[in-house]
Every structure is written in structure tokens, then in C-alpha cells.
Amino acid sequence: MASPILFFGLLALFFLAASASDPSPLQDFCVADTNSPVLLNGLACKDPKTVEANDFSSSGLHIAGNTSNPEGLSVASAQIPGLNTLGISLLRFDYAPGGINAPHIHPRATEILTVLEGSLEVGFVTSTPPNRLITKVLQKGDVFVFPIGLIHYQRNVGKTSAAAIAAASSQNPGFIPIANSVFGSKPDIPSDVLAKAFQVDKNVVNHIRSKF
Template sequence: MRSVPKYLVTVLLFALACFLASASDPSPLQDFCVAINNPTSADSRKYRKRLGSNVTLVNVDKLPGLNTLGISLARIDFAPYGLNPPHTHPRGTEILVVAEGTLYVGFVTSNTDNKLFTKVLNKGDVFVFPIGLIHFQFNVGKTNAVAFAGLSSQNPGVITIANAVFGSNPPINPDVLTKAFQVDKNVINYLEQQFK
């Protein structure tokens, strides 16, 4: 029986190690399911109306055919000076293209340096928001704006920062928020009232 040369075994092991090192979990399937009849509550719509933006998301919940494809799409409509507030998508990178209007957009890097990257986008401009980073879009024009976003997940999720912090149910202990934001408890109480 002929033995395999050592260099060939080494090359094969190296190739396998490179393959495993580059492999990742693309999360093609939903990682959780919460059964609710109406995921967009009246409070959420009221909050969006005050901000002057509306997001229409097409994800695996609305289009089951997206299951395992790793993509979703959103249309974001902005009133003049409308805001899609600071938020994050924990499971997807977002690429945004402006179809109408002018948007001021940006994202903040991770906690290592919290560097803000911003750009003013006009019709046809494109911007990328990396997965998991806090980002926003703000209509700086006097007319309506429309943008389309492609996301690299069938279920990218969204965590709107202010909603999560000041509108959690049950509420976060005001002592925690007072210390975290270094403000008076009355400020925290006022902010929490905005999200009830």
C-alpha cells in the first residue's frame, strides 16, 4: 500500500483550515418566531407619524418565498424634514438608494471609537450601513423623499434605539437610565412618557 506524501497531507489540511476559517453562518432561517396578530401597533404608527417617516418592509414574514434567500427590501418615505431615527439591524447589512429627495445619512462605528460617518445623498446616490451598527436617515429637503433599502437577511430585525431604551415594557429602572445618561430623573420620566 502506497503512503500519501506528507506535503500533500499538509496542503489538504491547510486547504480545509482555510475553508473552515472562511465559512460562516449566513443565518438563512428565522432564528425565532413570536406569534402576534398585528406587529405594527397603533403606538408605533403614531411615533412614526411624529417623526415624518414610514418604512414599508418586505421580509420573510410578508413574503414567505424569501425563506432561506437571505434578502429583504424596504421602502422608506419621508415627509419634509422627516427622520428614520437611530436604529440597528442585528442580522443584516443595509444598502440604501435614494429615489427622490435629499437625505442626510450616517452610522456610528462600534464602542471602540464611536466614529460617526455621514453623507448627504441626492437622487441616485447609494450608501451602505454595516450589519449591527446604529444608523439613521434624515430628509434635509423641503420636499418629500423616497429611498429603497436592500438588506442582507430575510429577517434583518430592527431595534430603534429610543423605543428600546425609553419605551421598553416593563420600563427600565429609571435609576439605571439616570446614571447611564447622566441626567436628572425628571428628564428620564419625560422621555419615557413620550413612548407610552
């Protein structure tokens, strides 16, 4: 039987390794200094003595965005310098009737979305196996979670405009739109690769690519 010292030593190493992948900030806050040329894991910090309440506040997310675009979608980010290094971000989405937030991935964040107005169909696809679609229609006040790294989307299924607020567990979640990334990359992914992947003719691939 292993000694208690060895057991607790291994246990301590386990927790150390578990926490090392996502270290906590080493200060109360790090308000972003947007004028600094230094790029860290986040932005450089302002002098704490110059920090004020406005660094931790934002306004304007009550204003509906312009959805007159092909996707019928507007995205507005809450610009809050005080969120720098704290591992969270905030967005407002506005959807025209029939508008979509097309399938995409956030590689560094889980997202939680709250519907402010309207009816939204939301969903994400589980990893293999078996690529199952988890989907639900949300109404005003409903909340839905999109797990980190999974393909997900939203669609306005109502007859009026819809709006939602989303928070993500990273100050820089990343955004990978599936269709744009696959068919609009520079340089192009070879057509024969995409033709085999989607099991279609190269002409179909080239036609879709022309849209991006």
C-alpha cells in the same frame, strides 16, 4: 516544518468553519407557505410543483406611503414569498420634509439604500473606539451602505418629500429602535441605571420615558 497534509487539512477546516456560520439553501428556492404552522429558520416551503411566477414578484413599491405621523416616515416591505431562505429583503421608505428614520440597529443585516427622490442626510456610528459618525447628504440616484449591527439613521433635509429603496442582507434583518428600546422597554430599565448611563437626573429619565 509541518507536513503538507497537515497544512492543507488545517486550511480545509478553516474554510469549513468560515462557511458553517451562514449555510447556503439546500434547494433552488423555498417559497414561503404562509399557511403552515411550522416555524423554521424562515417559513416552511410550498410544494415546488405549485410554485408560480407571482411567488417571485411584488407590486406597489412605486406608491408613496402616508407620512402623517410624528416621525414623518412611511415604511413598506416588498412581500415576496420566493425570498424565503434566500437571505435578502426589500423596503421602500417615504419621508415628509424634516421626516426621520430615527437611530436604530439591524442586528442581522447590512443595508444598502438608494435614493429615489429628494435629499437625505444619512449616517452610522462606528463601534468603540471611537464612536465616529460617518455621514453624508444623498441626492436622487445616490447609494449608501449601513454595515450590519451599527446604529444608523436617515433624515429628509430637503423642502419636498423624499423616497428611497433599501435592500438588506437578511430576510429578517431585525429592527431595534434605540430610543424606544431604552426608554420604552417593558418592564422598564431602572431609572437609576439610565440616569448613570446618560449622566442626567432621574427626573429627566422619567420625563423622556413618559414620551414612549
